[in-house]
Amino acid sequence: MDELMQQAAQLLAQAQHAVALTGAGLSTPSGIPDFRTQDTGLWENYDPMEIATLQVFRRRPADFFKWIRVLARQMFDAQPNPAHYALAELQQAGCLPHIITQNIDGLQQRAGARHVIELHGDISTGTCVGCYTTYRSLDFKEEFIDAGRIPTCPRCHSIIKPNAILFGEALPVRALMAAKRAVANCDVLLIAGSSLEVAPAADLPMLARSRQARLIIVNQGSTYMDDYCDVLIRDDVALALPAIAAQCLSGRAADRFSLI
Numbered sequence: 001m002d003e004l005m006q007q008a009a010q011l012l013a014q015a016q017h018a019v020a021l022t023g024a025g026l027s028t029p030s031g032i033p034d035f036r037t038q039d040t041g042l043w044e045n046y047d048p049m050e051i052a053t054l055q056v057f058r059r060r061p062a063d064f065f066k067w068i069r070v071l072a073r074q075m076f077d078a079q080p081n082p083a084h085y086a087l088a089e090l091q092q093a094g095c096l097p098h099i100i101t102q103n104i105d106g107l108q109q110r111a112g113a114r115h116v117i118e119l120h121g122d123i124s125t126g127t128c129v130g131c132y133t134t135y136r137s138l139d140f141k142e143e144f145i146d147a148g149r150i151p152t153c154p155r156c157h158s159i160i161k162p163n164a165i166l167f168g169e170a171l172p173v174r175a176l177m178a179a180k181r182a183v184a185n186c187d188v189l190l191i192a193g194s195s196l197e198v199a200p201a202a203d204l205p206m207l208a209r210s211r212q213a214r215l216i217i218v219n220q221g222s223t224y225m226d227d228y229c230d231v232l233i234r235d236d237v238a239l240a241l242p243a244i245a246a247q248c249l250s251g252r253a254a255d256r257f258s259l260i
């Protein structure tokens with residue numbers, strides 16, 4: 001396993017333009033269960049595939065908000081874990097210009113990362129369906145999460161929709177285009193905490209590969225790209241990513257030193 005981490009660190013250290021693609025597995029060490037996974041104990045009788053939809057939001061907002069309230073409370077209370085900090089550190093050192101995420105929890109940014117492309121939106125903001133004003137979710141924390149009321153727009157009294165992308169809703173075009181552009185131009189793609197089951201994020205590794213990029217996968221479960229990647233690490237992201245980041249950064253420092 002150490003050798004694999006060393007290989008991953010070396011690929012990242014030598015990359016001109018590395019990109020990370022992260023999924024729900026990155027935030028499970030922070031206590032956030034997979035948004036789309038059933039039987040985690042969190043959802044009780046809810047099936048996210050049935051409740052986290054645009055249709056339920058429009059027709060049964062009370063049910064929708066009852067469901068998302070639990071998720072939002074958990075995400076607001078969660079803290080970034082070592083995997084988030086490792087990616088942020090790599091980015092701050094110039095090793096990881098772009099991070100693309102399927103997560104909506106904002107933990108990557110809270111760990112210090114910038115240039116995070118959020119493919120599935122985010123839960124930290126919401127938009128009024130009547131006048132399209134955008135609000136910070138925290139401004140409605142008391143009303144929405146603590147008191148359990150449906151959040152409404154102070155201006156026009158329409159419902160405020162969390163900016164998380166629901167089933168049946170199109171992905172944000174700008175984010176998707178930015179993600180494709182970053183992946184098309186990368187020479188190393190680090191996939192962390194994603195089982196690559198949800199399109200179109202799941203299609204990005206193929207795009208990277210078609211451009212001859214090297215692929216690193218750090219994930220506990222298997223993915224359809226396992227046979228095609230250059231380094232496969234089946235380990236906890238919160239253990240593996242800090243180790244990879246430390247080796248990558250010390251390798252780069254040693255390279256710089258040897259150039260002097």
Ligand SMILES: [Zn+2]
Binds near residue numbers: 153
């Ligand atoms: Zn409004």
